[in-house]
Amino acid sequence: MEEYNIAMKKMMRNPYEYHHDLGMNYTLITDKLIVGSQPQKPEDIDHLKREEDVAYILNLQQDRDIEYWEIDLKSIIKRCRDLEIRHMRRPARDFDPDSLRSGLPKAVSSLEWAISEGKGKVYVHCTAGLGRAPAVAIAYMFWFCDIDLNTAYNRLTSKRPCGPNKSAIRGATYDLAENDPWKEPFENLPGHAFEGISNWERKLGKEPFENLPMC
Template identity: 85%
Template structure:
């Protein structure tokens, strides 16, 4: 598929689904890439997955493995409950991601400095946008400071725009600043942008879709479908519509967003898009 514009994605993909989108995406099959025993990425499709160097035990016996499995189970139960989707996060398989366009990658959290090395060497990543809260990082036992240090050593710009996991209101409030960071990095053009949350199935794809909606001339459904066709997932459309409403409407007498129909702000007029773009760009550096 041809690029929409010089600064926009040529193809895209997404995270967990909701309502009718869930039924459509459930029929699609995803393929994954895993790291083999020689510690190389093996490509089996669009999604790349980096397995820990120690490999994966089929029957974990250690207390550490049991604790990790419990965390994954708790996280996936919460994901299914809040996002109404069948997708799961498997932390033990390592970092996984999908190349959306020539300058945008959406994926899960880097787990160690070597993951940053891979993103730099294999994908030419120059920017990382982390949407996790501190408690997300602590929950999975990630040494974030070691990852940030490695980014500095490799001249990768590491940025954080925390949003609460499984919380559409927090996502809605954080989208303008997150998209501002994403838009700035893409406009710089020094390398690819890696956007991640924890699993890469909710917050990160939502930011990518919103950027496509606001800056690439697409309506919300087109942007959503383009991303989810590559990375099956289901971020909240309501959060994206709400953030669009917040930026496009500043009249003191405007109707409350919650009273609008479900299709409201799935598309916007040119003057509204220009207004949103100016407001998002004004957030750079905040």
């Protein structure tokens, strides 16, 4: 926990700052996708339902994130149930690109399922909505919306100034192409590799999603 506290304090001094005292903040990325910071109280869930027609919440926080900010997650989940909002968790370790890389496929799978259901908007959040959550949204746009990684990255960050780890998304894309017999070790690839993928590579990358649990 002490390690986490130190990392969080460092993050507060970065150009992209999280101001917990200002409450929940978020950005509409597409007509079905919102990226934001953590809901702090049940009233935030009321707001998301009433003002944004949110039907799904995808929470990327670990338990220690929630404990650090003293969030009563049980009351938030209960309010989600009361309002018929589907609350999903796909925890990834904050400030850890490897954890993000390994967790992206399942998180994006849940996001794609929720958007495909079409019952309302999906609210994707981590703690600040500056790292893990935008990375999941960018990976979704890259993998499922037929746009390249740089376009997806620039589109999101132009709407919500943030610093998601692009290398983690590239690494996860590489990992998904597990059936490609010509794949070289990721460390040997140039920096721009897997920023754009062809249709056959996109199809190959989507195959593992078929065996993933949706939520």
